[in-house]
Amino acid sequence: MAEDDETGGEPRSFLTCAAEVARLLGVEDEDVPGEPDHRHARRLALRVRKPLLERAGLPEELFAPLMAAAVYDPDPSFCRWFVEPAVYAFGRRRVMAALVDRLRFGTDTERAGAVRAWYSAHVPLRADRSPAYGPDGVRDPALDETRDVEHSWLEVSMRLFAETADLRMRHRVLLDLPTSRTAYPPRLHGLLESTRATARAHPDPHIRGWAAAADRDEA
Numbered sequence: 012m013a014e015d016d017e018t019g020g021e022p023r024s025f026l027t028c029a030a031e032v033a034r035l036l037g038v039e040d041e042d043v044p045g046e047p048d049h050r051h052a053r054r055l056a057l058r059v060r061k062p063l064l065e066r067a068g069l070p071e072e073l074f075a076p077l078m079a080a081a082v083y084d085p086d087p088s089f090c091r092w093f094v095e096p097a098v099y100a101f102g103r104r105r106v107m108a109a110l111v112d113r114l115r116f117g118t119d120t121e122r123a124g125a126v127r128a129w130y131s132a133h134v135p136l137r138a139d140r141s142p143a144y145g146p147d148g149v150r151d152p153a154l155d156e157t158r159d160v161e162h163s164w165l166e167v168s169m170r171l172f173a174e175t176a177d178l179r180m181r182h183r184v185l186l187d188l189p190t191s192r193t194a195y196p197p198r199l200h201g202l203l204e205s206t207r208a209t210a211r212a213h214p215d216p217h218i219r220g221w222a223a224a225a226d227r228d229e230a
Contacts, residue, residue, distance in 0.1 A: 026052040028080035033059050035073050056092050063096035067142040074101055078109045082124030091131035098134055099143040102154030107132050115167045126183045162196050169206045190225040
Protein backbone atom coordinates (compact mmCIF):
# COMPACT_ATOMS: atom_id res chain seq x y z
CA MET A 12 0.00 0.00 0.00
CA ALA A 13 1.24 3.49 -0.76
CA GLU A 14 2.64 5.43 2.15
CA ASP A 15 0.59 8.31 3.49
CA ASP A 16 1.91 11.41 5.18
CA GLU A 17 0.88 14.88 6.18
CA THR A 18 2.35 17.86 4.36
CA GLY A 19 1.12 21.33 5.15
CA GLY A 20 -1.80 19.87 7.09
CA GLU A 21 -3.17 18.02 4.04
CA PRO A 22 -3.05 14.24 3.52
CA ARG A 23 -0.59 13.14 0.84
CA SER A 24 -0.34 9.76 -0.82
CA PHE A 25 0.76 8.36 -4.14
CA LEU A 26 -2.86 8.34 -5.29
CA THR A 27 -3.49 12.01 -4.45
CA CYS A 28 -0.22 13.00 -6.15
CA ALA A 29 -0.90 10.95 -9.31
CA ALA A 30 -4.44 12.31 -9.45
CA GLU A 31 -3.13 15.88 -9.34
CA VAL A 32 -0.76 15.22 -12.25
CA ALA A 33 -3.63 13.67 -14.25
CA ARG A 34 -5.90 16.64 -13.48
CA LEU A 35 -3.32 19.18 -14.65
CA LEU A 36 -2.76 17.21 -17.85
CA GLY A 37 -6.47 16.94 -18.53
CA VAL A 38 -6.36 13.13 -18.31
CA GLU A 39 -9.67 11.69 -17.15
CA ASP A 40 -9.71 9.56 -14.02
CA GLU A 41 -12.10 6.69 -14.65
CA ASP A 42 -13.85 5.35 -11.57
CA VAL A 43 -13.43 1.61 -10.99
CA PRO A 44 -15.64 0.51 -8.09
CA GLY A 45 -13.80 -1.35 -5.39
CA GLU A 46 -10.38 -0.71 -6.90
CA PRO A 47 -7.63 -0.54 -4.23
CA ASP A 48 -5.87 2.80 -3.93
CA HIS A 49 -2.48 1.44 -5.01
CA ARG A 50 -3.94 -0.01 -8.23
CA HIS A 51 -5.87 3.19 -8.90
CA ALA A 52 -2.68 5.21 -8.50
CA ARG A 53 -0.67 2.91 -10.76
CA ARG A 54 -3.39 3.02 -13.43
CA LEU A 55 -3.32 6.83 -13.34
CA ALA A 56 0.47 6.79 -13.58
CA LEU A 57 0.23 4.61 -16.68
CA ARG A 58 -2.33 6.96 -18.27
CA VAL A 59 -0.18 10.06 -17.82
CA ARG A 60 3.12 8.47 -18.81
CA LYS A 61 2.72 8.90 -22.58
CA PRO A 62 1.35 12.47 -22.64
CA LEU A 63 4.08 13.59 -20.23
CA LEU A 64 6.78 12.49 -22.67
CA GLU A 65 4.96 13.54 -25.85
CA ARG A 66 4.60 17.23 -25.04
CA ALA A 67 7.17 19.73 -26.21
CA GLY A 68 6.95 21.50 -22.87
CA LEU A 69 5.21 21.22 -19.54
CA PRO A 70 3.67 24.12 -17.63
CA GLU A 71 5.43 25.40 -14.54
CA GLU A 72 2.48 24.35 -12.38
CA LEU A 73 3.28 20.70 -13.13
CA PHE A 74 6.77 20.69 -11.66
CA ALA A 75 5.86 20.39 -7.98
CA PRO A 76 3.11 17.76 -8.58
CA LEU A 77 5.49 15.71 -10.73
CA MET A 78 8.14 15.73 -8.04
CA ALA A 79 5.58 14.87 -5.36
CA ALA A 80 4.31 11.93 -7.42
CA ALA A 81 7.88 10.72 -7.97
CA VAL A 82 8.66 10.91 -4.27
CA TYR A 83 5.43 9.30 -3.10
CA ASP A 84 5.52 6.50 -5.68
CA PRO A 85 6.49 3.47 -3.57
CA ASP A 86 8.04 1.59 -6.50
CA PRO A 87 11.69 2.49 -7.26
CA SER A 88 11.26 1.36 -10.87
CA PHE A 89 8.00 3.08 -11.78
CA CYS A 90 8.80 6.43 -10.16
CA ARG A 91 10.85 7.06 -13.30
CA TRP A 92 7.54 7.71 -15.11
CA PHE A 93 7.37 11.04 -13.26
CA VAL A 94 11.07 11.81 -12.93
CA GLU A 95 12.01 11.33 -16.59
CA PRO A 96 9.56 13.83 -18.13
CA ALA A 97 10.47 16.34 -15.41
CA VAL A 98 14.15 15.99 -16.34
CA TYR A 99 13.37 16.56 -20.02
CA ALA A 100 11.05 19.51 -19.47
CA PHE A 101 12.65 21.28 -16.49
CA GLY A 102 16.24 20.05 -16.53
CA ARG A 103 18.20 17.50 -14.54
CA ARG A 104 19.66 20.21 -12.32
CA ARG A 105 16.29 21.43 -11.09
CA VAL A 106 14.95 17.91 -10.56
CA MET A 107 17.99 16.85 -8.55
CA ALA A 108 17.92 20.05 -6.49
CA ALA A 109 14.28 19.34 -5.61
CA LEU A 110 15.24 15.83 -4.46
CA VAL A 111 18.07 17.23 -2.33
CA ASP A 112 15.54 19.54 -0.67
CA ARG A 113 13.24 16.58 0.02
CA LEU A 114 16.11 14.67 1.57
CA ARG A 115 17.14 17.66 3.68
CA PHE A 116 13.75 18.98 4.81
CA GLY A 117 11.18 16.27 4.06
CA THR A 118 9.36 13.80 6.25
CA ASP A 119 10.77 10.29 6.55
CA THR A 120 8.34 9.16 3.83
CA GLU A 121 9.55 11.92 1.51
CA ARG A 122 13.19 11.25 2.28
CA ALA A 123 12.78 7.57 1.43
CA GLY A 124 11.03 8.57 -1.79
CA ALA A 125 13.77 11.03 -2.69
CA VAL A 126 16.35 8.25 -2.39
CA ARG A 127 14.25 6.04 -4.69
CA ALA A 128 13.84 8.84 -7.24
CA TRP A 129 17.48 9.93 -7.16
CA TYR A 130 18.56 7.00 -9.33
CA SER A 131 15.96 7.83 -11.98
CA ALA A 132 17.12 11.45 -12.06
CA HIS A 133 20.27 10.17 -13.80
CA VAL A 134 18.26 8.90 -16.78
CA PRO A 135 20.15 9.32 -20.09
CA LEU A 136 18.69 12.05 -22.31
CA ARG A 137 18.05 11.55 -26.02
CA ALA A 138 16.69 14.09 -28.49
CA ASP A 139 14.35 11.46 -29.98
CA ARG A 140 12.88 10.44 -26.63
CA SER A 141 10.87 13.58 -25.94
CA PRO A 142 10.25 16.81 -27.88
CA ALA A 143 10.94 18.60 -24.61
CA TYR A 144 14.62 17.72 -25.05
CA GLY A 145 15.19 21.03 -26.82
CA PRO A 146 14.20 23.02 -29.89
CA ASP A 147 15.64 21.42 -33.04
CA GLY A 148 17.41 18.86 -30.87
CA VAL A 149 19.52 21.52 -29.16
CA ARG A 150 19.51 21.58 -25.38
CA ASP A 151 20.93 24.22 -23.05
CA PRO A 152 23.72 22.40 -21.14
CA ALA A 153 23.05 24.55 -18.07
CA LEU A 154 19.78 22.63 -17.59
CA ASP A 155 21.73 19.50 -16.80
CA GLU A 156 24.80 20.80 -14.96
CA THR A 157 24.61 18.94 -11.66
CA ARG A 158 28.08 18.53 -10.15
CA ASP A 159 27.45 20.90 -7.24
CA VAL A 160 23.95 19.49 -6.70
CA GLU A 161 25.32 15.96 -6.55
CA HIS A 162 27.86 17.10 -3.99
CA SER A 163 24.99 18.54 -1.94
CA TRP A 164 23.28 15.14 -2.11
CA LEU A 165 26.41 13.47 -0.71
CA GLU A 166 26.62 15.99 2.11
CA VAL A 167 22.95 15.81 3.09
CA SER A 168 23.05 12.00 2.96
CA MET A 169 26.03 11.79 5.31
CA ARG A 170 24.57 14.33 7.71
CA LEU A 171 21.27 12.48 7.78
CA PHE A 172 23.12 9.23 8.43
CA ALA A 173 24.75 10.85 11.47
CA GLU A 174 21.54 12.39 12.78
CA THR A 175 18.92 9.69 12.36
CA ALA A 176 18.42 6.77 14.73
CA ASP A 177 16.26 4.90 12.23
CA LEU A 178 18.17 1.93 10.82
CA ARG A 179 16.17 1.79 7.58
CA MET A 180 16.88 5.44 6.92
CA ARG A 181 20.57 4.90 7.65
CA HIS A 182 20.58 2.10 5.08
CA ARG A 183 18.81 4.27 2.52
CA VAL A 184 21.14 7.22 2.71
CA LEU A 185 24.46 5.38 3.16
CA LEU A 186 24.57 2.12 1.24
CA ASP A 187 24.29 3.68 -2.22
CA LEU A 188 26.88 6.37 -1.53
CA PRO A 189 30.23 5.98 -3.33
CA THR A 190 32.97 4.43 -1.24
CA SER A 191 35.83 6.13 -3.06
CA ARG A 192 37.16 9.39 -1.64
CA THR A 193 37.65 10.71 -5.17
CA ALA A 194 33.86 10.95 -5.59
CA TYR A 195 33.72 13.60 -2.86
CA PRO A 196 34.92 17.21 -3.11
CA PRO A 197 37.70 18.19 -0.67
CA ARG A 198 35.27 20.20 1.48
CA LEU A 199 33.44 16.94 2.33
CA HIS A 200 36.48 14.82 3.17
CA GLY A 201 36.23 15.54 6.88
CA LEU A 202 32.55 14.58 6.93
CA LEU A 203 33.38 11.45 4.94
CA GLU A 204 35.99 10.40 7.49
CA SER A 205 33.47 10.88 10.31
CA THR A 206 30.89 8.86 8.38
CA ARG A 207 33.34 6.05 7.76
CA ALA A 208 34.37 5.96 11.42
CA THR A 209 30.74 5.71 12.55
CA ALA A 210 30.03 3.02 9.95
CA ARG A 211 33.06 0.92 10.99
CA ALA A 212 31.78 0.73 14.57
CA HIS A 213 28.11 0.25 13.69
CA PRO A 214 26.41 -2.97 14.87
CA ASP A 215 24.68 -3.47 11.51
CA PRO A 216 26.74 -5.71 9.17
CA HIS A 217 25.58 -3.94 6.00
CA ILE A 218 26.73 -0.58 7.29
CA ARG A 219 30.04 -2.07 8.42
CA GLY A 220 30.33 -3.62 4.96
CA TRP A 221 30.05 -0.18 3.36
CA ALA A 222 32.85 1.07 5.63
CA ALA A 223 35.00 -1.95 4.77
CA ALA A 224 34.53 -1.26 1.06
CA ALA A 225 35.52 2.36 1.63
CA ASP A 226 38.62 1.27 3.51
CA ARG A 227 39.59 -1.08 0.68
CA ASP A 228 39.23 1.77 -1.81
CA GLU A 229 41.53 3.85 0.36
CA ALA A 230 44.23 1.18 0.57
